[in-house]
Amino acid sequence: MTPRVISVFLPRWPTDRLRRGQGKAAPPPETPVVMVGRVGRRRAIAHLNFAAAQAGLRIGQAVAHATALVPGLLLHDLDVDGDQAALHRLALWAQKLYSPTVAPDGADGLVIDATGCAHLFGGEEKMAIAIRERLSKVGLTATVAIADSWGGAHALARFSRRAIFVATPGTTGREISLLPAAALRLPADLVEGLGRLGFDTIGELEATPKGPLVHRLGAEPVLRLDQAFGRKAEPIEPVMAAETLHVRKIFAEPIGAPETMARYLTQLTQALCAVLEEAGLGAKRLDAWFHRVDNRIEMARIGLASPSRNAKRLAKLLCEKLETVDPGFGVEKIVLAAPGAERLVYKQAKALEADQAVDLSGLIDTLSNRLGPEHVYRLASAESDLPERSVRLAPPLDAPESFSWPADWPRPTRFFPRPEPIDTVALLPDAPPAAFTWRGTRHRVRCADGPERVFGEWWKADAELARSRDYFQVEDDSGERFWIFRDGDGEDAQTGTQRWFMAGVFG
DSSP: OOOOEEEEEOTTHHHHHHHHHHGGGSOOTTSOEEEEEEETTEEEEEEEOHHHHHTTOOTTOBHHHHHHHSTTOEEEEOOHHHHHHHHHHHHHHHHHHTOSOEEEOTTSEEEEEOTTTGGGGTSHHHHHHHHHHHHHHTTOOOEEEEESSHHHHHHHHHHSOOSEEEOOTTOHHHHHTTSBGGGGOOOHHHHHHHHHTTOOBHHHHHHSOHHHHHHHHOSHHHHHHHHHTTSSOOOOOOOOOTTOEEEEEEEEEEEOOHHHHHHHHHHHHHHHHHHHHHHTEEEEEEEEEEEETTSOEEEEEEEEEEEEOOHHHHHHHHHHGGGGOOOTTOEEEEEEEETTOEEOOOOOOOTTOSSOOOOOHHHHHHHHHHHOGGGOOEEEEOSOSSGGGSEEEEOTTSOOOOOOOOTTSOOOSEEEEEEEEEEEEOOSTTSOOSEEEETTEEEEEEEEEEEEEEEOOTTTOGGGSSOEEEEEEEEETTSOEEEEEEESOSSOGGGOOOOEEEEEEOO
């Protein structure tokens, strides 16, 4: 499987974090704000917000000069340690949502190993958009790039001038060729040295013989080139909270056989469950990282419906994930962690009670990890008169609810989330159709019950002020029963389109 890496660049990270911390006391967005650091003995701009950049200020500019140029400029001391700690917490947040392998990327970004993860979000582009939108909602400016390598994604996120950049697999080298050499994560002195030698872009650097380059500037430019073009693997050491319980196993000789990996993974699971038991905790999620000898890190994750430290069950779920792990030329270390472990409370079973509640957590865990957690759920009632809004998805272990549907108007056993249009022969506005055609088949209505009139929810949208629907339960000549409705009252065009739809089928 081709590696896929996401780079998240936060160009205004210090000022965005400052603004989030100030809350309602934050100045208007158009107020220029700079973060002040030191360059030698002088105070200089280390970071600035968008308004300050628009005012003509730049990083490295002396503070005295900046305050003279921009009246009303707000100055704040740069908090390097605070920014780094906050970036670490942001990486933990992204690790919970997107991938087990997430790490800070420098002082202003995140790197995420998205190999095999994008399908959970509808594809790579949708995943990148979702990340950027989530960050934007909490006040963080971000650009996101996806490529075959950490170095390639890093370069595209920072120098492509596009908010979202998804490089097609196998094209990372071509996409980064026109970017400046500074995109290779090189120190400033090496970038200046390359400039003096006439190298302006990554493509020019890639096209030159590497021997003379190493002789003049050392091995780092060539190493960064190999990493960006995917010729040399660059491991992403995942972030881990200080309180996260974890165990690890380092092997004297690399392992790769599936049965060997399953055996050691089972042993690690038993060791982690012992640690959890000592702490009185249960795992809600287990993350496993497999460190390969070629500096690649493979990953596996399982989620649980309720906290557990049942070693046998957890090991079985983890071993099922091994089919997605490529050991390459061998695995030299396995790390198993239980982030977000919760207090585990046991309930006393009553032996004399005949109706014992069945524990479905094991079945739910198996289904969730095979099908995806978004595909395992319980249906619950929602307060709404419109049928498509009266049902919501609930966690599978939630207590069953009684549905708030009207008892005198039964609902179909099969309900269509998107009503399907039908062609009808209708005689009167208040009467059901005499016949209808659905999916190319004509049905003659033998008997019907209705109408059940449902009005629009005007408190949600002005467009629903006059809307209404008339629902009918109809039975055809063959005995099949359907739930159909007319969009509107049959007379007033403001109440709906007056078209008929199939809403569901009775069993």
